[in-house]
Amino acid sequence: MRIVRCAILDDYQNVATSIADWSSITEKVEVHTFSKHYDNEDGLVNVIKDYEILVIMRERTAFPASVLSRLPFLKLLITTGMRNSSIDLSAASSQGIVVCGTESYPEPPTELTWALLLGLARNIVSEHNAIQTNGPWQSSIGIDLYGKKLGLLGLGKIGSRVARIGQAFGMEVVAWSQNLTQTRADEAGVRLASSKEELLETSDFVSIHLVLSDRTKHLLGREDFQRMKLSSYLINTSRAAIVDQNALIEALKNGWIAGAAIDVFEKEPLLQKDVFRSLPNVLTTPHLGYVSQRNYQTFYRQALEDIQAFLLGEPIRKLN
Structure with a gap:
């Protein structure tokens, strides 16, 4: 044989x-x-x-x-x-x-999304590193999630689970996608944003939960980041190409948004000299969503x- x-x-x-x-x-x-x-x-x-x-x-x-x-x-x-x-x-x-x-x-990427969001909100990594290196004790002030607005781009299997956790934290949850209907939003107990622009302009945290397609590629670009709050954060555990990476880097460098948590990259493993390895307002993980x-x-x-x-x-x- x-x-x-x-x-x-x-x-x-x-x-x-x-x-x-x-x-x-x-x-x-x-x-x-x-x-x-x-x-x-x-x-x-x-x-x-x-x-x-x-x-x-x-x-x-x-x-x-x-x-x-x-x-x-x-x-x-x-x-x-x-x-x-x-x-x-x-x-x-x-x-x-x-x-x-x-x-x-869908549970593992849902859980990682919240690990990253909480890491951003409470400065977990920088405070941990400070303790490990005998740095300052309490150098930052965390962001409260209660009362903040969570904007979800996508409300499918993962997005709807992220929404429920946001509601448990006392956040106002809104969602938008090209296919999202009022009925689906009502079923998930979230508010349907009138447009992508409204979601970006009003959300404190924006989390992406979309499938990459011709319609969603570079869904977020330069104008979108300029539209977001200066105090807002982006979380992407979906696909890198949904975001124009050059526009995101520009936004982070110029302070158009407060920061981002990123689990997905266009080139993986991430190159040693990739800018995402050194940006101070980025929390990165090596595509752990499904791991x-x-x-x-x-x-x-x-x-x-x-x-x-x-x-x-x-x-x-x-x-x-």
């Missing part, structure tokens, strides 16, 4: 083979993991060109047609999550490559199920 080769990419934490029981397929599949991120197509293709199965983590590594066309042996591509904009599904289909996904949960024990267990266990089903000729959770 011929052994099929499977590569698991971008296993940053080296947990893929321990968080799921791969022993059920070891007689049929030889599994290799890679913790190093390959940031150019030639280097990536050179490593994976002989594999029949690939398991990838969200959108850490892109698979456009230019990459897929150089993988003649690839038969099954599994992504964690049921949506991945970095895979050219049409190209995969034309090459006979089956693309499958896994489930994921939780429950999600990882689901990702890799269902990836294993996808492989088993594919080997039986009955693929599940197909995306193409």
Whole structure:
């Protein structure tokens, strides 16, 4: 019996083979993991060109047609999550490559959103660093959330959960998106903003919870940041490209907004000299929104199920 080769990419934490029981397929599949991120197509293709199965983590590594066309042996591509904009599904289909996904949960990014928002409001990082370095005792005054306005761009699975927590803090919650209806806003118990402009002009915290698409790319630009309060904060745990990154940098440098908390970047891992590493009014995390024990267990266990089903000729959770 011929052994099929499977590569698991971008296993940053080296947990893929321990968080799921791969022993059920070891007689049929030889599994290799890679913790190093390959940031150019030639280097990536050179490593994976002989594999029949690939398991990838969200959108850490892109698979456009230019990459897929150089993988003649690839038969099954599994992504964690049921949506991945970095895979050219049409190209995969034309090459006979089956693309499958896994489930994921909205709670982890919801929780991280609030960790970042609270970190901004109460200056958690700077005060912690001051204690660690024998710096000043109490150098800042925190912002009260009670009575403040939380503006949500998007009110889907994650946005609606963020809204409920904001309400528990006693915040006024408003929401807007191109598709948001009054009925949906009423169901979530939040006020529907009359426009994006109204939401930005009146909110103390603006949090993004939208899917990246042609309509939402660069939804926030230079004029939008100039419209926001000087005391306001932006939180983005969704997708970097929803925000014009150059405009955000300009806004942060010029004080058009008080600060931002960012979990997503256009280039990941973030380059060593990237300006977001040094801006003093930014709280950054390395795309941790979906990185939780429950999600990882689901990702890799269902990836294993996808492989088993594919080997039986009955693929599940197909995306193409």
